Amino acid sequence: MEPPPLGPAEIVVDLAAIRANARLLRATAGVALIAVVKADGYGHGMVESARAAQAGGAEWLATATIEEALVLRAAGVDGRLLCWITGPDADYRRAADEDIDVSAYSVEELDRMAAAYAGRAAPARVQLKLDTGLSRGGAPRAAWPALFARARAGEQEGRWRITGIWSHFACADEPQHPANDRQEAAFREGLALAEEHGLRPELRHLANSAAAILRPSARFDAVRCGIAVYGLDPAPGERTDIGLVPAMTVRAPLLLVKDLAPGDAVSYGQRWVAEQPTTVGLVPVGYGDGIPRHASQPGAADRAATVGIDGKPRPLRGTVCMDQVVVDLGGDRPALGSEVVVFGPPGAGGPSAQDWAVACGTINYEIVTRIGGRMSRRYVDSEAGA
Structure with a gap:
């Protein structure tokens, strides 16, 4: 089933995943x-x-x-x-x-x-x-x-x-x-x-x-x-892969695309500066919605959290704001309104909550529990096709 057109940022929860995880845990533990x-x-x-x-x-x-x-x-x-x-x-x-x-x-x-x-x-x-x-x-x-x-x-x-x-x-x-x-x-x-x-x-x-x-x-x-x-791993790196499926996807629309020249700085404090020409996109989620403010590590692009747009990882650039983040599009120009997958299960087109946890130096529990703010929450049932 195709998701509805994107409006404001939303949390999508698949109830079928929660049911399946409960069944799997019950069977595993006995x-x-x-x-x-x-x-x-x-x-x-x-x-x-x-x-x-x-x-x-x-x-x-x-x-x-x-x-x-x-x-x-x-x-x-x-x-x-x-x-x-x-x-x-x-x-x-x-x-x-x-x-x-x-x-x-x-x-x-x-x-x-x-x-x-x-x-x-x-x-x-x-x-x-x-x-x-x-x-x-x-x-x-x-x-x-x-x-x-x-x-x-x-x-x-x-x-x-x-x-x-x-x-x-x-x-x-x-x-x-x-x-x-x-x-x-x-x-x-x-x-x-x-x-x-x-x-x-x-x-x-x-x-x-x-x-x-x-x-x-x-x-x-x-x-x-x-x-x-x-559906999140309780002990990353250990032998916990029993087939759990993450139930949460966080998605938002792409609001703006703009060009940056070398030397252009991004967001409060201008802590990230473009070293080469690139494009950046604006996503309407921020720490007011539970996005960790330290998700973008200043001067450490390899450790920045990413989102998914058009199936590609797009790293956060500059300081996370209350209402929005800026992501590096690497010269691409996705259509305005394109889906931005902040995090979700495998196959959703973006990083996982665990990926965000690693980037932020925390645990996946905190990532999913703190998310929300002004986001709406929508429930789907992938087993029922709804």
């Missing part, structure tokens, strides 16, 4: 798939991505916050749903009433939950997060006995049921890093201690996208996949 749709589905749209992942076989969905989870429920998305970031004023009661699993990191948090759940007829659903070495969210090792004891007491009181115990890798994208073995061993220790305290969770989960593919021993009862659901 256990339940928790599809992570936080941060507006990593820039792909939270509600639409959630539905596509469920259609691809994801048994669970996950968000960072209760507020994100409530958006899914308000949109009619049902099924198992986990979130893990809450503050002291979190609406635990609302989450329980909407059948959302929340995560507890401490005895103090469990005490706040107990107060919120007072008077409920049915126990709430609570999971425990353990810090096994990331030193971010989760209960540290010294706090596990007290956490498990309080969790079990709450079960016996009928306040909640501990539905899961989980943790998160720090270095899963580096499969040889010794922290991975240490964290998995610590997690197993935590599970054994929880069992000693009488806890019998239905779900034990540790593996993120990279570990779901690269570390079979860490799959347990479920894998939590975020970036891989959207």
Whole structure:
């Protein structure tokens, strides 16, 4: 199906790719798939991505916050749903009433939950997060006995049921890093201690996208996949090529073509100067739309990010502006209105999100999650031809 005529810049998301990626991850791991749709589905749209992942076989969905989870429920998305970031004023009661699993990191948090759940007829659903070495969210090792004891007491009181115990890798994208073995061993220790305290969770989960593919021993009862659901490589350079398909294409129209003579400088600060005659094009996307301002490296043309026009890579020149970028056309004069592929899957005619990540010295997660601004988002379904 031909894309519609280009208007303003847009993000095109192929829901068939998300479904296919979910199916592939579920089959690869051989256990339940928790599809992570936080941060507006990593820039792909939270509600639409959630539905596509469920259609691809994801048994669970996950968000960072209760507020994100409530958006899914308000949109009619049902099924198992986990979130893990809450503050002291979190609406635990609302989450329980909407059948959302929340995560507890401490005895103090469990005490706040107990107060919120007072008077409920049915126990709430609570999971425990353990810090096994990331030193971010989760209960540290010294706090596990007290956490498990309080969790079990709450079960016996009928306040909640501990539905899961989980943790998160720090270095899963580096499969040889010794922290991975240490964290998995610590997690197993935590599970054994929880069992000693009488806890019998239905779900034990540790593996993120990279570990779901690269570390079979860490799959347990479920894998939590975020970036891989959207078709991006969670561990570039490792053995992660299982056939994932990027779901996002960012496209914009070419607005202007002009000639440059040697010595002409481009954009704010005049940090890029033409060394020979060339042509440049104007593309209406900038840092106000999530394009990283450092995507064009001053004086280092070989490291500049590119876009695709007429199937050719066109490097960014000069400083990225709020609303626009300038690209080097190398003497070519594409027609005004020509499609500019900022990034997309193979075959889209431009670079990948990973290519942009390399050019910007970051990770593909950041590239797709930050993109948007004034761009519209359009959904297609390549399997349905729509």
